[in-house]
Amino acid sequence: MTTTLAAQWHQLTASLLPDEKQRAATFEQLVAAYSASGRHYHTLRHVQLLLDAVQAAALHDSTVVQLAVWFHDAVYDPLRDDNETRSAELASEFLIKTTLSESRQQRVAFLIERTKDHTQTLPDEDTDLQLFLDADLGILGAPEIDYWQYARQVRQEYRLVPESLYQKGRSKVLEKLLTTPVLYRTAAYRTRLDAAARHNLQAELQAWQQGGL
Structure with a gap:
């Protein structure tokens, strides 16, 4: 690579x-x-x-x-x-x-x-920014096995943060993403990944509410 x-x-x-x-x-x-x-x-x-x-x-x-x-x-x-x-x-x-x-x-x-x-508001005409941010969030709409690997990898990156604090912070991030009206800004990403991303985010949030990954 x-x-x-x-x-x-x-x-x-x-x-x-x-x-x-x-x-x-x-x-x-x-x-x-x-x-x-x-x-x-x-x-x-x-x-x-x-x-x-x-x-x-x-x-x-x-x-x-x-x-x-x-x-x-x-x-x-x-x-x-x-x-x-x-x-x-x-x-x-x-x-x-x-x-x-x-x-x-x-x-x-x-x-x-x-x-x-x-989740910030973006200018409608700034399609380069929209695509860039959508690509960065592409993992959210990945197949479940890849999403869970991502979720665990992020937890590893925050390994110095105590479980209870991470659970609270991560849940807040997940809730913010789930409640944003438009998760993906480009039509291509929205059509292809929005439903899967929301499913993955909701599943992870539920896992944290039940005790962790």
């Missing part, structure tokens, strides 16, 4: 930053982040799945969205609430070295920061 991702990274960034050593150094930084021992779901596999999703979509600015994918979970500390901001800052530290315009750099940071809360 790393070899494939390396090829995708350099294909994406070569025209933005001719210095291969600098590109390679950032790639290794990202690999180390997504491969850290505490990662179980927010890993390189998650990055690859999102890249596959956005590369297959019709986007206004595919480069910006792909860059957001690469950096959106680069900083992931379950005990902090500023991971999205810090991930956006990490992206900006790299992008300032590139030829990407300032407005597009800011756009990458904006996309990353919007992953903090997938």
